[in-house]
Amino acid sequence: MSSPVYLSSSPHIASGASTEQIMRQVIFALLPACAVAVYLFGLPALATLLICTLGCVAFEVACQKLMKRPLTIQDGSAALTGILLAMNLPPSSPWWMSLFGAFVAIVIAKQVYGGLGCNPFNPALVARVVLLISFPVQMTSWTRPAPLGSAIDAVTTATPLGRAKEAVMLHGALPADLQAGFLGYFLGDSGGSLGEVSAFALLLGAGYLLRKKVITWHVPVAYLGTVVLLSGAFWLVDPGRYPDPVFHLLTGGLMLGAFFMATDMVTTPVTSRGMLVFGAGCGLLTVLIRLFGGYPEGVSFAILLMNAATPLIDRYLKPKKFGLVTEKG
Amino acid sequence: MRMKTFSGGLHPPDSKEFTATRAIEDCPLPEELVVPLSQHIGAPATACVQAGDRVRKGQVIGEAGGFVSVPVHAPTSGEVVAVEPRPHPSGRALPAVVIRADGEDAWDEPMPLLDPAAATVDELRGRIRDAGIVGMGGATFPTHVKLSPPPEKPIDTLILNGVECEPYLTADHRLMLEESERILDGIAILQKILGVERTFLGIEANKPDAIERMASLGADRSIEVVPLEVKYPQGAEKQLISAIAGREVPSGGLPMDVGVVVQNVGTCAAIADAVLRGRPLIERIATVAGAAVKQPKNLRIRIGMSLRHLVEACGGTLAEPAKIIMGGPMMGMAQLSLDVPATRGTSGLLLFTAEQVLKRPEGPCIRCARCVQACPARILPTSIAAYARLEMMDEAEALGALDCIECGCCSYSCPAALPLVQSIRHAKAAITARRRKG
Numbered sequence: 001m002s003s004p005v006y007l008s009s010s011p012h013i014a015s016g017a018s019t020e021q022i023m024r025q026v027i028f029a030l031l032p033a034c035a036v037a038v039y040l041f042g043l044p045a046l047a048t049l050l051i052c053t054l055g056c057v058a059f060e061v062a063c064q065k066l067m068k069r070p071l072t073i074q075d076g077s078a079a080l081t082g083i084l085l086a087m088n089l090p091p092s093s094p095w096w097m098s099l100f101g102a103f104v105a106i107v108i109a110k111q112v113y114g115g116l117g118c119n120p121f122n123p124a125l126v127a128r129v130v131l132l133i134s135f136p137v138q139m140t141s142w143t144r145p146a147p148l149g150s151a152i153d154a155v156t157t158a159t160p161l162g163r164a165k166e167a168v169m170l171h172g173a174l175p176a177d178l179q180a181g182f183l184g185y186f187l188g189d190s191g192g193s194l195g196e197v198s199a200f201a202l203l204l205g206a207g208y209l210l211r212k213k214v215i216t217w218h219v220p221v222a223y224l225g226t227v228v229l230l231s232g233a234f235w236l237v238d239p240g241r242y243p244d245p246v247f248h249l250l251t252g253g254l255m256l257g258a259f260f261m262a263t264d265m266v267t268t269p270v271t272s273r274g275m276l277v278f279g280a281g282c283g284l285l286t287v288l289i290r291l292f293g294g295y296p297e298g299v300s301f302a303i304l305l306m307n308a309a310t311p312l313i314d315r316y317l318k319p320k321k322f323g324l325v326t327e328k329g
Numbered sequence: 330m331r332m333k334t335f336s337g338g339l340h341p342p343d344s345k346e347f348t349a350t351r352a353i354e355d356c357p358l359p360e361e362l363v364v365p366l367s368q369h370i371g372a373p374a375t376a377c378v379q380a381g382d383r384v385r386k387g388q389v390i391g392e393a394g395g396f397v398s399v400p401v402h403a404p405t406s407g408e409v410v411a412v413e414p415r416p417h418p419s420g421r422a423l424p425a426v427v428i429r430a431d432g433e434d435a436w437d438e439p440m441p442l443l444d445p446a447a448a449t450v451d452e453l454r455g456r457i458r459d460a461g462i463v464g465m466g467g468a469t470f471p472t473h474v475k476l477s478p479p480p481e482k483p484i485d486t487l488i489l490n491g492v493e494c495e496p497y498l499t500a501d502h503r504l505m506l507e508e509s510e511r512i513l514d515g516i517a518i519l520q521k522i523l524g525v526e527r528t529f530l531g532i533e534a535n536k537p538d539a540i541e542r543m544a545s546l547g548a549d550r551s552i553e554v555v556p557l558e559v560k561y562p563q564g565a566e567k568q569l570i571s572a573i574a575g576r577e578v579p580s581g582g583l584p585m586d587v588g589v590v591v592q593n594v595g596t597c598a599a600i601a602d603a604v605l606r607g608r609p610l611i612e613r614i615a616t617v618a619g620a621a622v623k624q625p626k627n628l629r630i631r632i633g634m635s636l637r638h639l640v641e642a643c644g645g646t647l648a649e650p651a652k653i654i655m656g657g658p659m660m661g662m663a664q665l666s667l668d669v670p671a672t673r674g675t676s677g678l679l680l681f682t683a684e685q686v687l688k689r690p691e692g693p694c695i696r697c698a699r700c701v702q703a704c705p706a707r708i709l710p711t712s713i714a715a716y717a718r719l720e721m722m723d724e725a726e727a728l729g730a731l732d733c734i735e736c737g738c739c740s741y742s743c744p745a746a747l748p749l750v751q752s753i754r755h756a757k758a759a760i761t762a763r764r765r766k767g
Contacts, residue, residue, distance in 0.1 A: 005653055006686050007665060009751045011737030012658040012679075013341060013496065017699070017744040019692050075692065117693035117745075216702070270698040270709065319707040321729045322336075322567065323580035 023076030029205030036201040037194040040145040041091035053082030055102030063111040084124035087195025101127040121307045142191035157191040160251040165296035185250035196253040206259035215263040218275035223258040226283025257299035267307040274317040281306045334558035335568040337705035347625040348499045356642045362633030365425045368672040369463040371397030382409045385437035390426045399461040402609040404631035406435040439607030460603030461610045465595035469674040478585040489530040491594045492564030495657025498677045500614040503627045505539040515597030535559045562736040617643045621650040621680035637667035650680035692745035700739035706732045710739035714749040717756035725756040
C-alpha cells in the first residue's frame with residue numbers, strides 16, 4: 001500500500017462535539033441577555049461587556065505566553081468567562097474595575113490552577129466576589145433601566161433584593177410595593193447586574209442549552225426547586241417579612257446562577273445524583289443568605305461554597321455501577 | 330409506547346443506508362485461503378494436516394485444543410500449501426493453514442444429520458462443538474461452552490441477538506430477512522438444548538422489515554420478537570438482557586447468573602447448518618462498506634478469504650483506504666493491511682477515507698460529564714482514565730475499571746477528544762496481569 005494506513009484502537013468514529021462548540025453554544029445562549037442589558041442600560045453596559053470579554057482573552061494570552069503554555073483562546077472559554085463576569089457586574093462599573101475583575105477571573109481563579117478544566121471555583125464568580133468585597137460601593141451602585149432612545153440619563157436605584165433587605169433590617173417588614181412589578185422583574189425592568197435583570201432573556205438561553213444538551217435539567221431544577229420550596233415555607237410563615245417564592249425566582253442573580261453559573265461543567269459534579277445534591281445545596285444556601293445573611297443576594301456565595309463541596313460530592317455519589325442493582329423481570 | 334432499552338448509551342449516525350437494502354451476494358472463491366487456527370476465544374486449534382495434503386470442503390484441518398476450543402475446517406477443497414504463521418487480524422503472525430483452492434469446491438462427507446427432536450442434548454452440543462461454532466457477533470466465544478451451564482445455574486430465558494447496533498453493519502439484518510428459516514431452525518435447537526421457558530429475539534427498531542418478518546414467523550414457534558430502541562450498545566450482551574428481561578447481570582458475573590443465555594442470530598443459522606445439514610462453520614455474512622469502497626455489499630464469505638479479496642468482490646476501492654477496520658466502527662479492530670484473512674468473527678470490513686479518519690487534538694477534560702451519562706456500565710470513565718494515565722491502577726480498579734465493556738461510548742462522546750476507553754483498556758490489562766501474577 002503506497003500511503004500509510006492509520007492504526008488506532010476503537011472507537012473509530014466520534015460525535016463531533018468539541019470543547020469549542022460547547023463554549024460557543026453557551027455564548028450563544030447568553031446573547032439574548034446581553035442584548036437586553038445593552039438595550040436597558042445602554043453604552044455603559046456594552047463597555048462593561050467588551051472590557052470584561054477582551055480583558056479575559058488578553059489575560060489568558062498573557063498568562064499562557066508567560067508560562068510558555070500553548071495558547072488556547074480559540075477554545076472560547078476565556079471569552080465566555082468574560083461575558084459571564086460582565087453579567088455579574090453593575091452596568092455602570094468603572095473600566096478599571098471590570099479589568100481587575102477579568103484579571104482575577106483568568107489569572108487568579110483559572111490559570112494559576114492550571115487552566116481550563118483545573119479550576120475548582122467558577123472564575124467569573126470568584127472575580128465577582130473579590131470585587132464585591134474590595135469595592136463595595138462601586139459594586140452596589142445600580143442604574144435604573146433606561147431603554148435605548150429614552151431621554152433619561154442614568155439614575156441610581158436599588159435592586160429589588162436590596163430594597164427588601166434594607167426594609168427588613170430597618171423596619172422588620174417588607175416594603176408594601178415590593179411585589180407589585182412581577183412582569184417588570186420577569187422582563188428586566190429593575191435595577192441589577194447586566195445579566196440578572198431579565199429572567200425572560202435568560203430562560204430563552206437556558207432553553208437553547210437544554211435543547212442542545214449542553215446542560216442537563218438536574219442542577220437548575222434542583223436549584224430553583226429548593227429555592228421555591230424553602231422560600232415558600234418562610235413566606236407561608238410570615239408573608240410580611242419574607243418575600244414570596246416568585247419574587248425570589250425573578251430577582252437577583254438566581255436565573256443566571258441556576259442556568260449559567262451553577263451548571264459550569266468544570267466546577268460542578270459529574271453524576272446526575274451529584275448534580276441534584278449540588279443544585280439543592282445552592283438553593284439552600286441562596287435562600288439562607290438572602291433571608292438571614294448580611295448581603296441582599298446569595299447566589300454567588302452559594303455557588304462558590306458548593307463548588308468547594310464538588311470534589312466531596314463526586315467522591316461519595318458515584319453512580320451505582322451496572323450489575324449492583326438487582327431487578328427481576 | 331417507549332421502546333425497551335438499557336440505561337446510558339448513545340446514538341451514533343448508523344450509516345446503514347449503504348447496504349441495508351443490498352441482498353447477500355456470494356463472494357467468489359479466491360485462489361488461496363489462509364485459515365487461522367486461532368479464530369476464537371480460548372485455546373487455538375492444532376493443525377492436523379500438512380503441506381501437500383489434499384483437503385475437501387468441510388474437512389477438519391485443525392483439532393480443538395481443549396474444552397474452550399473448537400476445531401477448524403477447510404473452507405473449500407484444494408491442496409494445503411503451507412502450515413505456518415501468517416499475519417492475523419490480531420496484528421500478530423499466528424499459525425494458519427494455507428489452502429490453494431482447486432476450484433471444484435467439493436464437499437467432504439457431511440457429518441451425520443441429527444434430528445433435533447430425537448437427538449440428546451449432549452449429541453446436539455457435541456455437534457455444535459465439532460462444527461466449530463463460536464459466537465458470531467464478534468466475540469467468538471465457543472458456543473458449546475455457553476450452552477453448558479452448570480446445574481446450579483438454571484436457564485429459563487433464551488435471548489437471540491438481532492440488534493446489530495454497530496454503525497454500517499447490516500449482515501445480521503440481511504440474514505434475518507433472507508435466511509430467516511435457518512435462524513428459526515437454529516433457535517429451535519437452542520430451545521431444546523437449554524429447555525427454556527421463554528425465548529426473545531431483540532431487534533433494533535431501525536430494521537422494521539426484519540422485525541415484521543421475524544415476528545410473523547416466530548409467533549407460532551413461541552419466539553417473542555422485541556423491538557428495541559435504536560441505541561448503541563444495545564447489542565452488548567448485558568445491556569440486551571437488561572433491556573429485554575429487566576435483569577442485571579451482576580458485576581463480574583455471566584448471563585447464566587441471571588438465568589439467561591444470549592446467542593447471535595448468525596450463530597443460530599450456523600447451528601442449524603451443523604445439526605440439520607451436517608455442515609461445519611466455514612462461511613458467514615459480512616458487510617463491506619465505508620467511503621473508500623466502490624460498491625458496498627453484504628457478502629457471503631468463506632473463512633480464510635483475505636480482506637483484499639473481499640474488497641475486490643465489491644469492485645475495489647474508490648480511494649486509497651486510510652483506515653481498515655475489521656468489524657464495526659465503534660468496537661472493530663483497525664488493521665495494518667488488507668492482507669489478513671477473514672475469520673469467524675469478521676462481521677464487517679470498513680475502509681475509511683482520509684476524511685473519515687479521526688484526527689482531533691486532545692484537550693483538557695472540562696468535566697462535561699458526557700462520558701458519565703453515556704456509560705452503559707455506569708462507571709466514571711473520565712476518572713478511571715485519569716487514574717490509568719497516572720498508572721494508579723488500584724484507584725482505577727476501585728472505580729470499577731473491570732466493569733468496562735469497552736463499548737467506546739465515552740471516547741465517542743468526549744468533546745476534548747480524550748482516549749478514554751483506550752486508557753481504561755490499558756488499566757484493565759494492567760489489573761488482570763497483576764492478578765494473574767498473584
